[in-house]
Amino acid sequence: MKILVINSGSSSIKYKLFDMEKNQTDASGLMERIGEKKGLLTHKIRNKKGDRSVNVIKCTVSNHKEGLEFIANLLADSKNGVIRNKSEITAVGHRVVHGGETFQKTTVINDKVIEAINKNTPLAPLHNPPNLAGIDVAKIIFPKSIQVAVFDTAFHHSMPEKAYIYALPYELYEKKRVRRYGFHGTSHAYISDAAAKYMGGSPENFSLITIHLGNGASMAAVKNGKSIDTTMGMTPLEGLVMGSRSGDIDPAIPFYLADYLGMSFAEIDVLLNKKSGLKGICGSNDMREVIEKKNNHNSKATLALDIYTYRIKKYIGAYFAAMGSLDAVVFTAGIGENSADVRELSCHGLKALGIELDSHKNSMSFDNIMEISTKNSPVKILVVPTNEELKIAMETMEMICTGYYKTQT
Ligand code: ADP
Numbered sequence: 474m475k476i477l478v479i480n481s482g483s484s485s486i487k488y489k490l491f492d493m494e495k496n497q498t499d500a501s502g503l504m505e506r507i508g509e510k511k512g513l514l515t516h517k518i519r520n521k522k523g524d525r526s527v528n529v530i531k532c533t534v535s536n537h538k539e540g541l542e543f544i545a546n547l548l549a550d551s552k553n554g555v556i557r558n559k560s561e562i563t564a565v566g567h568r569v570v571h572g573g574e575t576f577q578k579t580t581v582i583n584d585k586v587i588e589a590i591n592k593n594t595p596l597a598p599l600h601n602p603p604n605l606a607g608i609d610v611a612k613i614i615f616p617k618s619i620q621v622a623v624f625d626t627a628f629h630h631s632m633p634e635k636a637y638i639y640a641l642p643y644e645l646y647e648k649k650r651v652r653r654y655g656f657h658g659t660s661h662a663y664i665s666d667a668a669a670k671y672m673g674g675s676p677e678n679f680s681l682i683t684i685h686l687g688n689g690a691s692m693a694a695v696k697n698g699k700s701i702d703t704t705m706g707m708t709p710l711e712g713l714v715m716g717s718r719s720g721d722i723d724p725a726i727p728f729y730l731a732d733y734l735g736m737s738f739a740e741i742d743v744l745l746n747k748k749s750g751l752k753g754i755c756g757s758n759d760m761r762e763v764i765e766k767k768n769n770h771n772s773k774a775t776l777a778l779d780i781y782t783y784r785i786k787k788y789i790g791a792y793f794a795a796m797g798s799l800d801a802v803v804f805t806a807g808i809g810e811n812s813a814d815v816r817e818l819s820c821h822g823l824k825a826l827g828i829e830l831d832s833h834k835n836s837m838s839f840d841n842i843m844e845i846s847t848k849n850s851p852v853k854i855l856v857v858p859t860n861e862e863l864k865i866a867m868e869t870m871e872m873i874c875t876g877y878y879k880t881q882t
Contacts, residue, residue, distance in 0.1 A: 478862040480568040481607025489862040499555040507540045538610040564619040565611045566869035569604045571597035572624030579868040582620040621869040628658030631699035655703035657685045661693040663864040664857040668803045679800040682792045686808035688716040694792035714781045716758035719749035751777045760808045782818035801853040827851035
C-alpha cells in the first residue's frame, strides 16, 4: 500500500511517499517558494536498485495546486518515477496543525471535516488555511485516494482539565474554547512509542518526558502512553524558549509594551513570535550558529543557551512532579537529536531526580535510538530521531485497515 504524506505550509509543500508493505520511503521532498518566481523543489527518490538520488529542480508554480501537480507528475514520471500512476496511491495523509476540541483523533476527510477544520482557523490562522489548501488540491489531483487528516493537537486530548484549563473566567473556555491544546503531538506520540519499544515494553508501562526541540519546541509529560501535560498552549507560543518565539513570559508584558512603548497588537505579535527566543537574545535563531558564537566566547549566545536549557530543566522538574514517577527523558528533533551541548546543559545538576547523563555517550554521533544516561542512572536519557511523516502514514494506514473510513465517509 502506498501512502503519500503531505505537510502543506503557506508557501511550501513537504511530502513523503511510503510503501507500507516494504516498510520503505520511495520518495520525499520539499517544494519551497510557491507563488514566487524562484521556486525550488528538492526531490529525493529511491530508485529501482534501492539507491537514493537527490534532484534540486527550479520550478515556478503560482499556487499549491500547480505545486502538487508538479510533484505528482514527478512521482509518476515514466522514466524516473516511483509509481506507475496516481491511482496507485491508496491514501493521502495530511498534517493538520489545529484540530481544536473537534478532533481528538485521526479522521477521514469529508466535507463536514473540512468545514470543522475551517472553523478552527481562528485558533491557528497561520497554519490551518495552508493545511486546508493542501487538502483541497490533493482531492483534485488524487481523486481516487482516501484523504485522511492527522492533527498535531490530537495526542494531547488526554490531558486532564487541571492541565488544560487556564485560570481565566471559565466562560471563556465554555463559550470560546480558550484552553491549552498543545502541539507536536505526532512527534511526542511517535517518540513515546519508540522509546517504550526500546525499553522493552509498551507506552502504557512507562512515565516519559518527551522533549521536541526543533525551530518550534515543546515538551510533554507522557504517563502510561497518554499526554497528561504539555508546554505549548492554546497557540504554539507558550512554553519553552524557541528559535524566534519567547515561550513563557509574564502575560502583562504585552500591556506594558502597548501602554508605554505604543506598540500595536500586530507589532507585539511579531515581536513575540518572530523576534524573540534565541534570536531576540543573541541575534541567531539557528542553534548551530548560537553554539558556534558561544564557542567563540560571545556572552549573549552563552546567555541564550543558558536561558534555553534552564527552561527545559525547569519543565523536567515540573513534569516529574506532575507524573510522580519517571522512567526516561527523551530528546528529539533537529536540536534534540544533534546538540550534545543542549542535552548536557538541560540535564546538568539533575542527579537528585535520578537523571545522570554520560558525557562520553552524549558526545558520540549516531543515527538511531541512543541511550546517553550513565549505566546506573535510575532514569534513562534517550535520543530518539522523530519521524512525524511515518507516524502520519501509520495512522492513515490504520484508518484504512480497520475499515473505519467506510463508516465515516
Ligand atoms: P523544524 O521545527 O523546522 O522541523 P528541525 O527539527 O529541523 O526544525 O530543527 C531545526 C533546528 O535544529 C535548528 O535550530 C538547527 O540549528 C538545529 N540543528 C540542526 N542540526 C544541528 C546540529 N548539528 N547541532 C545543533 N543544532 C542543530
